[in-house]
Amino acid sequence: xxxxxxxxxxxxxxxxxxxxxxxxxxxxxxxxxxxxxxxxxxxxxxxxxxxxxxxxxxxxxxxxxxxxxxxxxxxxxxxxxxxxxxxxxxxxxxxxxxxxxxxxxxxxxxxxxxxxx
Amino acid sequence: xxxxxxxxxxxxxxxxxxxxxxxxxxxxxxxxxxxxxxxxxxxxxxxxxxxxxxxxxxxxxxxxxxxxxxxxxxxxxxxxxxxxxxxxxxxxxxxxxxxxxxxxxxxxxxxxx
Numbered sequence: 001x002x003x004x005x006x007x008x009x010x011x012x013x014x015x016x017x018x019x020x021x022x023x024x025x026x027x028x029x030x031x032x033x034x035x036x037x038x039x040x041x042x043x044x045x046x047x048x049x050x051x052x053x054x055x056x057x058x059x060x061x062x063x064x065x066x067x068x069x070x071x072x073x074x075x076x077x078x079x080x081x082x083x084x085x086x087x088x089x090x091x092x093x094x095x096x097x098x099x100x101x102x103x104x105x106x107x108x109x110x111x112x113x114x115x116x117x
Numbered sequence: 118x119x120x121x122x123x124x125x126x127x128x129x130x131x132x133x134x135x136x137x138x139x140x141x142x143x144x145x146x147x148x149x150x151x152x153x154x155x156x157x158x159x160x161x162x163x164x165x166x167x168x169x170x171x172x173x174x175x176x177x178x179x180x181x182x183x184x185x186x187x188x189x190x191x192x193x194x195x196x197x198x199x200x201x202x203x204x205x206x207x208x209x210x211x212x213x214x215x216x217x218x219x220x221x222x223x224x225x226x227x228x229x230x
């Protein structure tokens with residue numbers, strides 16, 4: 001069973017540019033969440049998509065956006081990049097969020113390492 | 118409000134000795150709790166999950182955690198550390214009424230040969 005895949009794995013951009021990151025969830029998983037991981041702030045929730053709808057959003061500026069396609073694949077976009085956007089961006093998927101007695105665990109991809117120069 | 122506090126940012130143990138990584142949570146409702154591990158330059162891997170079915174949860178690689186509601190704790194333990202256990206460990210809480218995972222700041226585990 002293939003895991004969560006993220007492309008590209010590494011990315012170098014300059015300030016002011018925009019970037020699009022892609023995430024393919026595990027087959028059958030309909031929920032996709034995005035996280036930003038930095039040494040200073042740790043793991044921070046960006047947003048979650050379920051059946052092509054954004055269900056929840058973290059405390060990030062509007063430069064961060066995302067979408068989900070009908071096949072559950074998801075993309076996140078960061079516009080007008082800033083130096084502080086340098087981070088590991090992690091995508092996680094789960095079949096549904098709630099299964100009757102608890103939340104499903106999320107399965108994480110390897111991440112995309114974004115460096116902004 | 119909900120959050121998790123990992124009480125130690127770094128823990129060092131000798132190979133073969135017990136591991137204890139501490140996590141306290143704050144939650145207004147019944148939580149779901151997880152422990153994830155992250156090896157260098159890798160994504161996060163689920164170690165174990167508390168679902169309210171049993172307070173003592175067994176996970177992969179010999180890890181286990183006990184949910185203690187009275188102490189609002191979910192500490193991770195392992196009887197004997199192995200060199201391959203060296204990694205970053207994250208405690209995570211989510212709620213039945215919430216929509217997102219809340220991560221602790223992580224505990225870096227070093228295993229000394």
